[in-house]
Amino acid sequence: MSGSNPDHRTINAGQSLADDATRLDxxxxxxxxxxxxxxxxxxxxxxxxxxxxxxxxxxxxxxDRDAALAVPGVTEVVISGDAGDxxxxxxxxxxxxxxxxxxxxxxxxDARWARAECKTSIFDDARVxxxxxxxxxxxxDAIEASDFTFEATYSTPVQTHSSxxxxxxxxxxxxxxxxxxxxxxxxxxxxxxxxxxxxxxxSRIVVDCEYIGGGFGSKFQIGKEGAxxxxxxxxxxxxxxxxxxxxEEHLDTGNRPSLLCKVKLGHDADGTIRGAxxxxxxxxxxxxxxxxxxxxxxxxxxxxxDGRNHQDVQxxxxxxxxxxxxxxxxxxxxxxxxxxxxxxxxxIDPLALRRRLDDSERRGAMYDVAxxxxxxxxRPDTGSQDGPMRTGYGIxxxxxxxxxxPAKIEVVVHPDGHLEVRTGTQDVGTGxxxxxxAVVAERIGVPLANVSVAIGNSRLPSGPASGGSVCxxxxxxxxxxxxxxxxxxxxxDVAERDGLDPTTLRxxxxxxxxxxxSIVRWEDACKRLAEPISVMxxxxxxxxAYWGDGSSEGVQAARVEVDCETGQVFVxxxxxxxxCGLPLVRKPAESQIIGGVIQGASYALFEEQILDPATGxxxxxxxxxxxxxxxxxxxxxxxxxxxxxxxxxxxxxxxPVIPTAAxxxxxxxxxxxxxxxxxxxxxxxxxAALAEPVPERIATATTTKxxxxx
Amino acid sequence: xxxxxxxxxxxxxxxxGVSRRRFFQTVGVTxxxxxxxxxxxxxxxxxxxxxxxxLGPNPVRTRLNVNGRPTEFVAEPAxxxxxxxxxxxxxxxxxxxxxxxxxxxxxxxxxxxxxxxxMMLALDATDRPITTVEGIGSVENPDPLQTAMAEFDAMQCxxxxxxxxxxxxxxxxxxxxxxxxEIRSALAGxxxxxxxxxxxxxxxxxxxxxxxxxxxxxxxxxGGERA
Numbered sequence: 001m002s003g004s005n006p007d008h009r010t011i012n013a014g015q016s017l018a019d020d021a022t023r024l025d026x027x028x029x030x031x032x033x034x035x036x037x038x039x040x041x042x043x044x045x046x047x048x049x050x051x052x053x054x055x056x057x058x059x060x061x062x063x064d065r066d067a068a069l070a071v072p073g074v075t076e077v078v079i080s081g082d083a084g085d086x087x088x089x090x091x092x093x094x095x096x097x098x099x100x101x102x103x104x105x106x107x108x109x110d111a112r113w114a115r116a117e118c119k120t121s122i123f124d125d126a127r128v129x130x131x132x133x134x135x136x137x138x139x140x141d142a143i144e145a146s147d148f149t150f151e152a153t154y155s156t157p158v159q160t161h162s163s164x165x166x167x168x169x170x171x172x173x174x175x176x177x178x179x180x181x182x183x184x185x186x187x188x189x190x191x192x193x194x195x196x197x198x199x200x201x202x203s204r205i206v207v208d209c210e211y212i213g214g215g216f217g218s219k220f221q222i223g224k225e226g227a228x229x230x231x232x233x234x235x236x237x238x239x240x241x242x243x244x245x246x247x248e249e250h251l252d253t254g255n256r257p258s259l260l261c262k263v264k265l266g267h268d269a270d271g272t273i274r275g276a277x278x279x280x281x282x283x284x285x286x287x288x289x290x291x292x293x294x295x296x297x298x299x300x301x302x303x304x305x306d307g308r309n310h311q312d313v314q315x316x317x318x319x320x321x322x323x324x325x326x327x328x329x330x331x332x333x334x335x336x337x338x339x340x341x342x343x344x345x346x347x348i349d350p351l352a353l354r355r356r357l358d359d360s361e362r363r364g365a366m367y368d369v370a371x372x373x374x375x376x377x378x379r380p381d382t383g384s385q386d387g388p389m390r391t392g393y394g395i396x397x398x399x400x401x402x403x404x405x406p407a408k409i410e411v412v413v414h415p416d417g418h419l420e421v422r423t424g425t426q427d428v429g430t431g432x433x434x435x436x437x438a439v440v441a442e443r444i445g446v447p448l449a450n451v452s453v454a455i456g457n458s459r460l461p462s463g464p465a466s467g468g469s470v471c472x473x474x475x476x477x478x479x480x481x482x483x484x485x486x487x488x489x490x491x492x493d494v495a496e497r498d499g500l501d502p503t504t505l506r507x508x509x510x511x512x513x514x515x516x517x518s519i520v521r522w523e524d525a526c527k528r529l530a531e532p533i534s535v536m537x538x539x540x541x542x543x544x545a546y547w548g549d550g551s552s553e554g555v556q557a558a559r560v561e562v563d564c565e566t567g568q569v570f571v572x573x574x575x576x577x578x579x580c581g582l583p584l585v586r587k588p589a590e591s592q593i594i595g596g597v598i599q600g601a602s603y604a605l606f607e608e609q610i611l612d613p614a615t616g617x618x619x620x621x622x623x624x625x626x627x628x629x630x631x632x633x634x635x636x637x638x639x640x641x642x643x644x645x646x647x648x649x650x651x652x653x654x655x656p657v658i659p660t661a662a663x664x665x666x667x668x669x670x671x672x673x674x675x676x677x678x679x680x681x682x683x684x685x686x687x688a689a690l691a692e693p694v695p696e697r698i699a700t701a702t703t704t705k706x707x708x709x710x
Numbered sequence: 711x712x713x714x715x716x717x718x719x720x721x722x723x724x725x726x727g728v729s730r731r732r733f734f735q736t737v738g739v740t741x742x743x744x745x746x747x748x749x750x751x752x753x754x755x756x757x758x759x760x761x762x763x764x765l766g767p768n769p770v771r772t773r774l775n776v777n778g779r780p781t782e783f784v785a786e787p788a789x790x791x792x793x794x795x796x797x798x799x800x801x802x803x804x805x806x807x808x809x810x811x812x813x814x815x816x817x818x819x820x821x822x823x824x825x826x827x828x829m830m831l832a833l834d835a836t837d838r839p840i841t842t843v844e845g846i847g848s849v850e851n852p853d854p855l856q857t858a859m860a861e862f863d864a865m866q867c868x869x870x871x872x873x874x875x876x877x878x879x880x881x882x883x884x885x886x887x888x889x890x891x892e893i894r895s896a897l898a899g900x901x902x903x904x905x906x907x908x909x910x911x912x913x914x915x916x917x918x919x920x921x922x923x924x925x926x927x928x929x930x931x932x933g934g935e936r937a
Binding site: 022023025026027028029030031032033034035036038039041043099100162163164165166211212213214216245246428429430431587588590591592594595596597598599602622623624628629630631632634636637 | 786788789793796797800801802803804805806807808809810812813815842843844846847848849852856857859860861862863864865866867868869870871872875893894895897898900901902903904905906907908909910911923
């Protein structure tokens with residue numbers, strides 16, 4: 001269907017610092033050699049499991065602590081509460097010498113609960129069910145002055161991070177100190193948090209997280225499972241293993257909160273939006289905050305906005321945590337679908353409407369490329385198709401800030417020419433390890449094969465947590481600084497020995513050169529070192545020469561097919577154009593974009609935490625019924641790295657997940673002629689939408705004010 | 711309200727329903743094919759004359775052949791193959807992710823067939839050849855499939871990768887040149903949360919001597935100048 005059928009390997013050639021570099025730990029991961037935190041097992045370790053409430057709200061009626069302690073192998077039963085406010089809430093923990101003993105202990109404990117009334121949805125709250133409130137301020141006048149008003153309500157579900165490695169840690173106490181193998185996005189955050197439970201000084205704690213099985217925003221805190229591990233290790237003085245099981249992972253390690261958004265906006269017949277009232281309600285479970293959504297995004301001119309109308313709504317479920325671009329995919333879904341609905345009413349191409357409302361030059365250029373790559377010219381008129389299989393095209397956008405944090409990178413030059421890059425920050429799968437190696441190799445001028453990277457250990461130089469997409473932008477300048485220091489040391493040495501001017505020297509593909517003349521091979525230059533030299537590159541968080549310029553902006557276009565007999569949506573193709581300043585290593589950078597699109601498509605089509613309205617029990621807390629996108633559902637994805645002359649590394653982890661669901665929802669609207677305003681785009685919702693009439697188009701000639709309620 | 715018995719999620723475990731693991735513990739009967747071997751290996755087995763061999767609840771001697779290395783240990787009969795590999799054999803490539811065959815993270819080959827090792831008792835794998843991702847190749851001596859996985863960046867966090875490699879190795883063993891739909895089908899049971907499927911597809915195609923999907927046909931789509 002799409003016109004050009006291009007390939008991203010060609011499109012992205014020459015756009016990154018290291019075009020052909022392969023992930024440094026790729027083979028370790030593909031052969032099972034990579035040892036993740038959860039793979040640190042010892043025969044003599046104690047197992048920890050939290051005792052959890054199985055209902056939305058319940059009080060503990062009884063439990064048999066003695067019976068649990070009588071189970072052979074059970075070493076400790078700690079009860080610290082007698083009530084639970086959500087499925088998965090904890091009231092204590094159990095420690096045992098083996099997994100089996102742990103399970104028998106939990107059975108013997110025989111906790112009996114008295115269930116109480118609970119809230120299982122934000123719709124239990126009258127504020128959510130109420131109609132949209134009166135518009136206030138300038139927005140009210142702007143809406144009043146516009147030709148038409150549009151009102152609609154949108155919703156998104158609770159999505160769980162579903163990292164494949166569950167939360168937890170294995171602790172190995174050793175006298176005064178301890179080694180903590182944690183599954184974390186923040187090496188140094190764990191060091192900060194665990195000491196209080198472990199009863200050890202921070203300086204004696206080593207956090208190791210060399211390999212981490214995903215995080216997506218949920219692994220900044222040690223959590224209850226970590227606190228219990230610390231306490232158990234303190235008590236026993238021996239090794240302790242405390243990881244959530246899959247069910248616990250879904251219940252109590254955070255989620256992307258649900259959103260309900262009511263909008264009322266005023267627009268003219270030509271699509272100009274004069275003003276809007278936007279009300280948002282975040283479903284935060286038992287947490288009091290964290291449900292905010294980024295709408296309006298600021299990417300589009302929506303006129304006067306009455307938009308400070310956010311309320312977090314509590315109900316009896318586990319609370320949210322940051323999840324990849326917190327608040328953004330849900331906000332983008334609402335805003336971009338709303339734009340497409342306006343475009344449809346006004347008879348305007350949604351792409352043309354965006355060009356008018358979006359003043360980003362970079363995205364302006366991206367719109368052209370996205371349209372060409374997806375085959376936008378073949379986009380049918382919304383509502384024009386009949387027959388069982390219908391095709392649709394949709395487009396949506398993203399942007400991200402320029403967050404940064406202090407970071408240090410150490411480079412050790414060994415006399416054999418080997419470069420050891422040392423950074424305590426973690427690689428949660430982003431390719432951070434490879435990026436640091438590639439920056440140092442490229443900057444010095446030696447092949448990546450000369451470089452190894454030690455990462456994910458609190459003994460190594462400090463760096464940021466993997467959050468806010470600040471990690472690479474902050475560590476890249478530090479790595480560049482360290483590389484320059486190392487190179488200059490070697491070049492000064494060469495210059496001195498050979499009586500050359502060091503400013504004339506450079507290193508090109510492992511050879512020190514002066515002009516075109518080869519002076520000495522890198523390895524031979526290093527041989528002159530009496531011992532390894534160590535240099536430290538630092539980035540203090542303030543923009544410097546290494547920071548460069550760049551921004552994270554993106555446009556995605558999706559092509560879908562909808563089976564109008566079953567209501568099933570098939571995402572066929574997604575073009576994902578993304579700028580991230582200077583892309584460091586092409587392949588992992590492309591993977592970040594591909595992964596963002598896949599998670600976004602999964603959010604669009606499948607993911608949804610379901611609570612039993614009668615009891616508050618979570619009904620789909622494992623992968624057989626919490627559906628995530630799989631190999632058969634995966635669309636063709638074209639990740640485009642948009643270099644555009646930018647020089648500094650910028651955020652890449654989060655932005656690509658923002659627009660995907662919105663682009664898909666718009667494509668579904670285009671295909672079936674009716675908007676589906678609730679995620680996920682389930683078959684029943686598609687069929688329900690198909691039963692509705694196609695939304696009216698506004699006659700552009702009309703001048704009288706017409707109220708068209710969507 | 712009275713204490714609840716039937717939980718909507720687990721089918722009333724407290725009310726006489728059984729979890730999978732409890733089922734294993736209670737029954738403790740292995741498949742008929744291996745019972746004879748186990749009888750010999752198991753000093754603690756209580757043997758009934760007129761029925762299947764009853765093992766447990768006490769730990770029994772268990773013998774596994776993992777990546778060509780025979781190994782023996784004493785474990786409860788309810789021990790799954792995944793637990794045995796990870797906790798007894800120090801083979802940690804297979805990952806515990808869902809613990810109910812919903813994700814493929816623990817995939818290993820038993821008699822050359824991919825199975826979810828979280829759903830097989832270790833006893834049922836006695837003396838049958840077990841190949842894990844470690845047995846397919848090593849960093850020093852990788853299988854071409856593993857090389858292709860690294861080359862095509864077919865992983866991010868990498869936690870699903872051992873299962874993916876194992877499942878696709880089995881695919882290539884029975885179908886040396888699989889089509890893209892066949893690759894998708896073979897991987898339908900392997901979840902990757904980071905979202906690397908397209909790169910996995912390409913790695914498998916190239917490892918089987920086929921071109922990656924979407925061969926380059928267009929140039930210069932990128933708006934920026936060359937770096």
